[in-house]
Amino acid sequence: MLNRFYLSLLLISGIVLGAFLLFVGYREISPEWKQYQVEYKNNLIKNAKDDATRERAKEVAIEIRQIYLGKLKRVDRCTTCHLGIENPLMVDADQPFSSHSGDYLKNHPLDKFGCTTCHHGQGRALTKKEAHGLGHKTHWDDPIIPTKYIQSSCAQCHDYKTLEQKGVNNIVKGRNLFQEKGCRGCHKLNKVGGDLGKPLDGIGSQPIAYFPMKHVTGEKTIYSWIKQHFDDPRKIVPESQMRAFLTEEEADLITTYILTLRAEEPPREYRRFMHMPEVKTDGESLYKKYCIACHATGKISVYDEILKRTIPAIKNPAFLKAADDNFLRNVIKEGRTGTQMTAWKISAAGLSDAEINKIINYLSIDRPEEKPERFGFADFTGNVERGKKLYEIRCTFCHGKDGKGGEGLLGINLINPVVQSADPEFLAITVRDGRAGTPMAAFGKKNGLGLEDQDIADLITYVKTLSQKKENLSNDYKD
Amino acid sequence: MEQFSFLQKIFRLSLFCFLLVFMTLIPALQGVNKAYGDDEDIDEDRVIELGKKVYETRCMICHGSKGDGKGFAGITRRVEKNGRVLKNYARDFTMGVFRFRTTPNGCLPDDEDLMKIISNGVSRSFMPPHKDILSLEEKKSVIEYIKTFSERWEEEDPCDVIEVKKPDWVGSSLSVKKGERVYKEMKCWECHGEEGKGDGPKSDKIKDDWGKPILPFNFVTGELKRGSSAENIYITFTTGLDGTGMPSYEDSLNEEDRWHLVSYTLKLMGKLKSLH
Numbered sequence: 001m002l003n004r005f006y007l008s009l010l011l012i013s014g015i016v017l018g019a020f021l022l023f024v025g026y027r028e029i030s031p032e033w034k035q036y037q038v039e040y041k042n043n044l045i046k047n048a049k050d051d052a053t054r055e056r057a058k059e060v061a062i063e064i065r066q067i068y069l070g071k072l073k074r075v076d077r078c079t080t081c082h083l084g085i086e087n088p089l090m091v092d093a094d095q096p097f098s099s100h101s102g103d104y105l106k107n108h109p110l111d112k113f114g115c116t117t118c119h120h121g122q123g124r125a126l127t128k129k130e131a132h133g134l135g136h137k138t139h140w141d142d143p144i145i146p147t148k149y150i151q152s153s154c155a156q157c158h159d160y161k162t163l164e165q166k167g168v169n170n171i172v173k174g175r176n177l178f179q180e181k182g183c184r185g186c187h188k189l190n191k192v193g194g195d196l197g198k199p200l201d202g203i204g205s206q207p208i209a210y211f212p213m214k215h216v217t218g219e220k221t222i223y224s225w226i227k228q229h230f231d232d233p234r235k236i237v238p239e240s241q242m243r244a245f246l247t248e249e250e251a252d253l254i255t256t257y258i259l260t261l262r263a264e265e266p267p268r269e270y271r272r273f274m275h276m277p278e279v280k281t282d283g284e285s286l287y288k289k290y291c292i293a294c295h296a297t298g299k300i301s302v303y304d305e306i307l308k309r310t311i312p313a314i315k316n317p318a319f320l321k322a323a324d325d326n327f328l329r330n331v332i333k334e335g336r337t338g339t340q341m342t343a344w345k346i347s348a349a350g351l352s353d354a355e356i357n358k359i360i361n362y363l364s365i366d367r368p369e370e371k372p373e374r375f376g377f378a379d380f381t382g383n384v385e386r387g388k389k390l391y392e393i394r395c396t397f398c399h400g401k402d403g404k405g406g407e408g409l410l411g412i413n414l415i416n417p418v419v420q421s422a423d424p425e426f427l428a429i430t431v432r433d434g435r436a437g438t439p440m441a442a443f444g445k446k447n448g449l450g451l452e453d454q455d456i457a458d459l460i461t462y463v464k465t466l467s468q469k470k471e472n473l474s475n476d477y478k479d
Numbered sequence: 480m481e482q483f484s485f486l487q488k489i490f491r492l493s494l495f496c497f498l499l500v501f502m503t504l505i506p507a508l509q510g511v512n513k514a515y516g517d518d519e520d521i522d523e524d525r526v527i528e529l530g531k532k533v534y535e536t537r538c539m540i541c542h543g544s545k546g547d548g549k550g551f552a553g554i555t556r557r558v559e560k561n562g563r564v565l566k567n568y569a570r571d572f573t574m575g576v577f578r579f580r581t582t583p584n585g586c587l588p589d590d591e592d593l594m595k596i597i598s599n600g601v602s603r604s605f606m607p608p609h610k611d612i613l614s615l616e617e618k619k620s621v622i623e624y625i626k627t628f629s630e631r632w633e634e635e636d637p638c639d640v641i642e643v644k645k646p647d648w649v650g651s652s653l654s655v656k657k658g659e660r661v662y663k664e665m666k667c668w669e670c671h672g673e674e675g676k677g678d679g680p681k682s683d684k685i686k687d688d689w690g691k692p693i694l695p696f697n698f699v700t701g702e703l704k705r706g707s708s709a710e711n712i713y714i715t716f717t718t719g720l721d722g723t724g725m726p727s728y729e730d731s732l733n734e735e736d737r738w739h740l741v742s743y744t745l746k747l748m749g750k751l752k753s754l755h
Contacts, residue, residue: 303556396607397605410605439553449551
């Protein structure tokens with residue numbers, strides 16, 4: 001009885017194992033690609049017009065096809081499934097048999113360029129899932145690129161002028177957007193740019209692990225990451241300070257451009273750069289490239305909820321009237337410590353003196369002719385104690401008790417080195433006349449809030465001690 | 480009890496009556512003094528004078544010397560995280576219209592309401608808190624001074640304050656669901672948008688009583704100006720925000736529905752985790 005039980009158990013497990021082996025064997029002899037090839041071959045035979053073509057169709061071998069590209073270090077087996085890619089009769093066929101759109105293959109023959117050079121994906125893979133690298137959790141670093149961003153591949157070998165002439169517009173528009181939205185105010189590219197954001201060199205070929213995919217919806221690819229990051233930076237990276245206010249279309253265009261920033265370059269004989277890249281170096285273009293993301297038009301000052309401070313209006317006539325070129329140069333070169341303003345000198349963010357001068361010239365177009373009325377700070381002796389009292393009554397509600405400005409406060413940070421090292425005359429004039437176009441009111445007696453010149457001198461003397469006070473304090477703690 | 484004689488009882492009763500009469504008379508006598516004495520006028524002048532002094536050093540810069548909201552600071556602007564630019568106008572006191580009240584729609588605010596704003600400031604606008612900066616006397620006198628800007632304060636009597644009692648179930652998932660229904664039915668989304676992002680179809684057409692374009696609140700990017708507690712949201716639905724497009728729902732929604740709407744609003748603001 002017991003023997004029979006064990007015998008039947010052995011029989012059943014034997015059958016299960018046998019079935020499993022049969023299944024594995026079947027899968028090995030009829031993989032995904034083979035099914036496509038048989039289907040394609042049958043189609044060819046069915047649609048043959050005469051006997052000769054039918055005979056030829058019958059002789060089509062069922063085999064893995066691969067394009068070996070030694071120079072590009074690629075092996076593309078895509079044509080194993082995409083059989084009709086070069087067949088003009090397959091224009092209306094469904095994927096994977098459809099022929100290539102346009103006449104791209106005429107100038108980019110398959111045996112020289114392969115497929116993944118432009119489309120990305122895993123050339124060696126033999127299943128759709130692995131080849132495209134989509135829709136599963138294999139986390140391939142280089143999944144197939146969505147058609148809407150495909151133009152980013154063109155820029156690997158072609159220059160933008162040629163592309164524009166050929167009507168490859170998305171990538172050109174994307175590049176223009178990149179240069180006009182001030183991306184490099186925060187992101188370095190070729191070692192030039194601010195350092196609030198990450199450098200963008202080679203960003204298009206970074207491994208997927210470089211991008212935190214936790215909050216990305218849909219396909220977890222770098223394409224989705226970049227696009228969705230433009231839609232709402234803080235949804236993808238919660239602590240992001242990025243100021244990107246783009247429309248859906250603009251986000252797609254600029255994503256196309258960002259994907260061109262790849263680390264590796266195609267071999268020399270593939271490159272077709274006919275024109276030197278056009279780089280605009282006039283003041284306005286430089287302003288757009290590096291400043292506009294935060295300062296916008298620069299006419300009005302706004303409090304920003306992302307940066308948690310007021311962004312100064314640097315193209316505002318009232319500001320330019322009081323601030324001379326040297327002051328501007330100092331701020332741009334050294335930045336503003338304690339704020340998001342980068343130091344733009346050549347050893348930091350990488351702008352040359354000539355470029356900084358061009359930006360200053362562009363800013364000062366709006367400077368009014370008339371000079372501000374002289375204050376004559378040197379004629380007064382400031383009283384720090386009186387200044388402190390006045391500061392506490394008049395200034396704290398915008399600049400904060402400690403003069404740091406910051407979250408929820410309208411005023412700028414008064415402790416930073418630029419204000420502290422600024423000419424007291426300039427500060428006194430600002431307090432007296434205010435800044436039209438910003439919330440900074442005129443505190444002077446004439447058309448203002450009624451402070452005497454002596455009061456202003458006291459105030460400025462106190463403001464100038466604000467940073468020292470901090471040092472004294474830290475010294476006290478040390479003792 | 481029996482050891483007290485009848486005389487003693489009479490004495491005690493009369494003493495009690497006397498005290499009662501005396502106590503009622505004191506305020507009356509004081510009132511007489513107030514009505515006929517000269518001291519009060521001087522006192523009021525002194526309060527207004529102090530109020531004016533405080534106003535001119537601290538408030539005038541934004542609210543203007545005439546209380547018309549046209550101070551030297553001008554319009555202040557704030558960019559939200561999604562890029563929307565909000566313009567902040569300083570309150571114009573000359574119309575006597577106030578948003579943040581605990582009194583019914585169309586009423587003048589309670590003194591306590593104004594005191595709260597002066598003490599705590601208004602978040603997301605640039606009205607700073609004056610809790611530690613001004614003394615109670617200074618705050619009271621500046622309130623009196625602000626009242627001189629509009630005739631409404633003399634012509635109208637203050638209304639009763641609306642009582643707020645938060646039910647326990649506010650913020651429960653059932654209540655949120657009911658609130659969502661109310662949000663749809665009352666067409667809150669027309670201004671505040673389907674997801675509460677302040678981007679409803681009517682959002683760019685709203686103007687305030689001063690004729691300036693005004694944007695509906697975006698629940699997703701921050702705190703309510705008067706504070707984001709459930710009670711504050713409820714009082715906003717009940718009183719409405721006078722001078723803006725936000726109406727009062729005191730008559731059109733019953734109390735329960737208003738609290739359900741509070742639950743849904745808290746959910747839109749992402750505040751429910753902290754509540755439960």
